[in-house]
Amino acid sequence: MxxxxxxxxxxxxAAVLTLVARPxxxxxxxxxxxxxxxxxxxxxxxxxxxxxxxxxxxxxHLQHAAHDFGGHRREALKAIEVALRQLHxxxxxxx
Numbered sequence: 001m002x003x004x005x006x007x008x009x010x011x012x013x014a015a016v017l018t019l020v021a022r023p024x025x026x027x028x029x030x031x032x033x034x035x036x037x038x039x040x041x042x043x044x045x046x047x048x049x050x051x052x053x054x055x056x057x058x059x060x061h062l063q064h065a066a067h068d069f070g071g072h073r074r075e076a077l078k079a080i081e082v083a084l085r086q087l088h089x090x091x092x093x094x095x
Contacts, residue, residue: 045091052087055080 043049059080062073069076 044094048087048090052084055084055087059084 059077062077062080065073068074
């Protein structure tokens with residue numbers, strides 16, 4: 001079989017193929033990365049934390065309310081502070 005390619009073009013093609021294929025042939029696959037062991041501790045009192053969040057949101061809404069609601073807003077804010085203190089004490093007691 002006869003080709004019309006010049007001898008130098010065959011040499012260049014062979015060199016390019018060698019350079020391109022060498023890294024693929026010589027490289028080894030990377031070592032698998034070990035998966036870190038993740039241990040999660042379940043929240044011991046999720047309901048108390050949810051209650052704290054709800055009371056904090058309620059406090060924020062009341063603090064920014066447009067009305068005093070006949071003085072009840074002030075009393076509600078006091079009650080929220082007492083409740084928050086009690087809930088935080090519950091969490092501290094459990095430690």
